Amino acid sequence: MKVLVPVKRVVDANVKVRVNADNTAVDTANLKMAINPFCEIAVEEAVRLKEAGVVSEIVVATVGPKAAQEQLRTAMALGADRGIHVETDDSYCALSIAKILNAIQTNEQAELIILGKQSIDGDNNQTGQMLAALAKLPQATFASEVSVADGAVSVTREIDGGLQTIKMPLPAVITADLRLNEPRYAKLPNIMKAKRKPLDTVSVDSLGVTLGEHQKVISVTPPAERQAGVMVGSVEELADKLKNEAKVI
Amino acid sequence: MTTLVIAEHDNQSLKADTAKVVACAQAIGADVDVLVVGANCAAAASEAAKLNGVSKVLVADASAYAHGLADNLGELISGIGADYSHILASASSLGKDVLPRVAALLDVAQLSEVVEVKSDDTFVRPVYAGNAMETVQSLDAKKVMTVRSSAFDAVASDGNAELVTLDTVIESQVSFESQSLTESERPELGNAAVIVSGGRALASSENFAILEALADKLGGALGASRAAVDAGFVPNDLQVGQTGKIVAPDLYIAVGISGAIQHLAGMKDSKVIVAINKDPEAPIFQVADYGLEADLFDAIPALTKLV
Ligand SMILES: Cc1cc2nc3c(=O)[nH]c(=O)nc-3n(C[C@H](O)[C@H](O)[C@H](O)COP(=O)(O)OP(=O)(O)OC[C@H]3O[C@@H](n4cnc5c(N)ncnc54)[C@H](O)[C@@H]3O)c2cc1C
Numbered sequence: 364m365k366v367l368v369p370v371k372r373v374v375d376a377n378v379k380v381r382v383n384a385d386n387t388a389v390d391t392a393n394l395k396m397a398i399n400p401f402c403e404i405a406v407e408e409a410v411r412l413k414e415a416g417v418v419s420e421i422v423v424a425t426v427g428p429k430a431a432q433e434q435l436r437t438a439m440a441l442g443a444d445r446g447i448h449v450e451t452d453d454s455y456c457a458l459s460i461a462k463i464l465n466a467i468q469t470n471e472q473a474e475l476i477i478l479g480k481q482s483i484d485g486d487n488n489q490t491g492q493m494l495a496a497l498a499k500l501p502q503a504t505f506a507s508e509v510s511v512a513d514g515a516v517s518v519t520r521e522i523d524g525g526l527q528t529i530k531m532p533l534p535a536v537i538t539a540d541l542r543l544n545e546p547r548y549a550k551l552p553n554i555m556k557a558k559r560k561p562l563d564t565v566s567v568d569s570l571g572v573t574l575g576e577h578q579k580v581i582s583v584t585p586p587a588e589r590q591a592g593v594m595v596g597s598v599e600e601l602a603d604k605l606k607n608e609a610k611v612i
Numbered sequence: 613m614t615t616l617v618i619a620e621h622d623n624q625s626l627k628a629d630t631a632k633v634v635a636c637a638q639a640i641g642a643d644v645d646v647l648v649v650g651a652n653c654a655a656a657a658s659e660a661a662k663l664n665g666v667s668k669v670l671v672a673d674a675s676a677y678a679h680g681l682a683d684n685l686g687e688l689i690s691g692i693g694a695d696y697s698h699i700l701a702s703a704s705s706l707g708k709d710v711l712p713r714v715a716a717l718l719d720v721a722q723l724s725e726v727v728e729v730k731s732d733d734t735f736v737r738p739v740y741a742g743n744a745m746e747t748v749q750s751l752d753a754k755k756v757m758t759v760r761s762s763a764f765d766a767v768a769s770d771g772n773a774e775l776v777t778l779d780t781v782i783e784s785q786v787s788f789e790s791q792s793l794t795e796s797e798r799p800e801l802g803n804a805a806v807i808v809s810g811g812r813a814l815a816s817s818e819n820f821a822i823l824e825a826l827a828d829k830l831g832g833a834l835g836a837s838r839a840a841v842d843a844g845f846v847p848n849d850l851q852v853g854q855t856g857k858i859v860a861p862d863l864y865i866a867v868g869i870s871g872a873i874q875h876l877a878g879m880k881d882s883k884v885i886v887a888i889n890k891d892p893e894a895p896i897f898q899v900a901d902y903g904l905e906a907d908l909f910d911a912i913p914a915l916t917k918l919v
Contacts, residue, residue, distance in 0.1 A: 379873055380740045389744050401855075456721045457712065481855065485739055487724045492682065492712035501683050501785040504709045507848070517789060521848045522705040523802075523857075525793040529681065531786050541855060542842060577721035581734060581747040589880065592901040598911050601886065601904050602918035609884045609901065611863040612806070612830055612919050 364511075364533075365420045366409045367473035369464050369494075370402035370438055372431040373484045382585045389484075389583060398434040401479025403441070404539040407546040408509060409477055410442035417511045418475070420444050424467050426460055428452050432562065439557035440549035446562040449570065457485075459574040461493035466570040468498055473534065475516065480505050480538040491538035501531040505540040613642040613732065614667075616693060618701035618710070621648060621656035626663075628803045629702035631766035634663050636759045637700055638767065639729040643667050646773070647692060649685060651678035661775055664767040672778040679788040680706050686713030687782050693718055693754065698732075703758035703858070704802075711758050720752035725858070727763035741854040741877035761802060762860035762881065794847045799833045801850065806832030806863045809852055809879070812839035813868025813889075813908060820845055822909070823867060826916045835859065835879075837869045853878035868908045871896025888912070 374380055375395040383390040398406075412418040423438040424447040425431045435446035449463055468476065476498075481488035495502035503518035507526070510517050511533075519528045521540045549557075567574070595601045605612045615637040620627040630646070637644045644665055648657040649672040657671045670692065676684060693699050693714060701707030703725045715722035727745075728736035734749045735757065801807065808827040814820055820834070827834050835857070836850040852859055854877035864882035869875060871887070871894055879885070880899050887900035890907050897903040904911060 374740070376874070380743050382744050389740055458716060458719075458721045461716060483741065483854065486741065486854065487722075488708050489712035489715070489722050489724060492686075492709065493716035493722075495683075496686055496713040496716035502709075502713070503786070504682070505705060520705075523849060525791070525847060525849050527679070527791045528789040529679075529786050530789050541838065542848065575719075577750070577752050578723075579749045579751060581749055583739075584745050584747070586738070586742055586745055586880075589885075589899050590901075592885070592897075592899075592903060594897070594903045594905065598904065598906070598914040598918065601902055602915060604902055605863070605884070605886070605919070609863070611884050 364418050364475065365422065365471065365473045366412065366418050367468060367471055367476045368405050368409050368421060368423045368438065368443065369478050369490070370406065370423055370425050370434055371399045371482045372396055372425065372427050372434045373399045373482050376400055376483055382583050386582050386584050396430070398437045399479050399482045401481060401539055403546045404541070404543050405477040405479050406438045406441050406443060407544045408539060411544065412511060413442065422447065422471055422473065424449065424464065426451060426455065426463050435562055436557050437549065439560045440554040441547065445560055448562060448564045449567060450564050451567055455574065456577050457487050457489035458493055458577060460490050461497055462572045462574060463567060463570060464490070464494050465497040466572045468494070475511070475533060476536045478536070478538050480540050491536050495536035498536070500534055500536050502536040503529055503531060504538040506537050507540050507542045509537060509543065613697040614695070615640055615642045615644050615698040615700060616696040617644060617646045618689065618699070618707065619646050619648045619656065619660050620702050620704055620706060621650060621653065623650045623653040624655050626656050626659040628766060629704060629761040630660065631663055631769070632761035632764040633700050633702050633759045634666060634767045635764040636726065636729060637698070638665055640698055640732050642697060642732065645670060647672065647689065649677045649688065651675050657775060661773040662769040662771050663773070664769070664771045666771050666773040669773045669775050670778055671775055672780065674781045676781050676783050681784040681786045681788065682709045682713050683786060684782040684784040685710045686717060688780060690714045690717035691780065692778070696754065698755045700757055700759055702761045707758045711756055715756040718754055718756065720754050720756055721750065723748060723750065723755070723757035725760045726757050727760045741873050742880065743873065760858055762858055794849050798827060799831070801833045801835055801852070801857050801859055804833035804861050806830040807835045807859055807861045808832055808865045808867065809835035809837070809869060810840055810867050811837040811869030812843065814840060814845055817845045822912045826912055829916055829919055837875050866896050867912060869896055870894050871899065
């Protein structure tokens with residue numbers, strides 16, 4: 364069984380970003396970049412399924428600039444077999460990304476597609492669901508447990524009130540939540556090996572998708588600052604402030 | 613121009629989120645209809661009909677809709693959506709699951725976690741864990757968006773909308789296996805006026821009892837950091853943060869939580885923030901209105917006695 368894992372290059376989760384001076388974008392120049400943490404979890408899950416003998420091939424794909432190949436190599440160092448890089452300097456909304464991924468899926472015919480539930484830059488949480496809709500596949504978002512058996516996949520999902528388990532026929536789309544697994548660290552020999560794994564570079568045009576313009580960013584501004592607070596000296600002072608100053612208890 | 617709001621409910625009753633999403637819909641300025649889709653959901657539908665300013669409540673009541681599965685709901689809503697200029701749902705696990713599917717089927721983009729309405733096509737939403745606010749204009753004919761309910765005040769329940777039954781039944785490709793919902797007498801996180809939240813420092817599930825005692829005394833909800841959930845001290849649905857629940861209570865008490873960017877993203881719009889931490893350098897103090905440098909195992913029982 365083949366698995367397709369789309370991944371995204373994002374600013375590292377530990378970096379606190381700032382808005383640029385003319386309030387048009389977040390300043391990402393010279394920041395540490397990484398594979399989106401949820402995408403990394405998706406790759407890890409695919410690798411575990413391969414180690415369990417359920418999966419035979421893992422294809423990772425990304426849409427992004429030349430440098431996004433680093434993230435494909437990271438995924439291959441974790442255990443993915445080959446990469447597809449849709450090279451573009453344009454930034455696309457989730458719908459356009461989903462259309463590009465759907466074109467890849469049409470070529471690849473993967474039986475399982477695992478994505479991260481959201482990317483930590485746009486915080487959209489849309490791509491997997493949109494891809495599932497375009498490919499007319501069932502979906503299980505926010506997965507914390509996945510098991511494949513007899514042409515079907517059972518997924519436990521983190522939902523608002525607790526956990527839900529559903530079962531889908533394959534092919535299907537899954538989006539990974541934080542607790543699905545803890546990704547391994549790539550070992551040096553695997554990082555070296557990943558450099559020699561096949562990586563195809565294609566253009567958006569060559570995939571034959573037509574993309575529209577759906578959204579325009581008017582401005583990007585810093586969030587409202589909170590007013591500086593005070594340190595209190597004791598539990599008594601805290602209780603007093605909450606009762607008599609803030610009046611919240 | 614009419615807006616369709618997807619109701620959030622458990623068939624018996626409407627979740628508080630819905631009245632907040634209706635408030636967002638009213639800010640857009642169009643007429644507002646509400647869709648209640650579920651199984652034996654008449655009670656929830658009649659609650660929805662009372663929401664202020666709602667013209668019609670569409671009710672799709674069928675066993676196929678019992679578990680809120682995304683594929684058939686997506687198809688149902690995109691079909692109904694043909695008649696609407698805006699389609700809104702709360703940024704709940706249901707809204708996030710279903711709405712992108714609806715948008716893709718309608719060939720339009722989606723806006724996630726809208727916190728402010730600038731005009732009928734321009735909206736504000738947080739990106740990068742709330743470290744930047746993006747004002748986005750939608751160029752699509754239809755606007756599909758999830759709404760961060762904590763950013764809107766609920767509308768009153770003084771209306772009397774017309775109920776319209778829909779007969780379309782679409783089956784899901786997915787089968788529901790089981791569900792385990794956290795049982796609690798405490799208010800829901802998204803709806804609580806007070807939240808007492810615990811981090812890794814609590815060190816065990818038993819120790820959370822001291823936070824529960826404080827939460828109960830304040831009539832509040834219990835929350836947690838990712839570290840506390842990952843360690844299994846509390847269930848996943850208590851996680852507050854960028855990738856958990858986004859809350860904005862009157863009072864948020866962060867106990868033994870360091871204040872990582874991803875945690876702050878979920879609670880920094882709370883009205884009053886209290887931080888209790890034994891490390892004076894903990895970043896949580898930078899967003900706290902009242903900070904107390906103390907060992908939580910001394911401070912929390914003492915505070916519980918005083919409130
Ligand atoms: C992609 C991604 C998404 C994430 N999403 C979320 C999210 O949604 N929500 C979230 O919370 N995190 C999230 N995180 C994790 C986040 O980065 C932090 O790791 C996490 O919030 C840390 O939890 P904590 O503050 O409980 O633990 P720690 O950072 O370990 O902090 C524990 C704190 O307790 C204090 N302490 C210890 N003992 C005591 C004591 N006896 N009395 C008082 N204070 C004490 C310490 O001084 C310390 O400040 C995410 C991370 C990533 C990469």
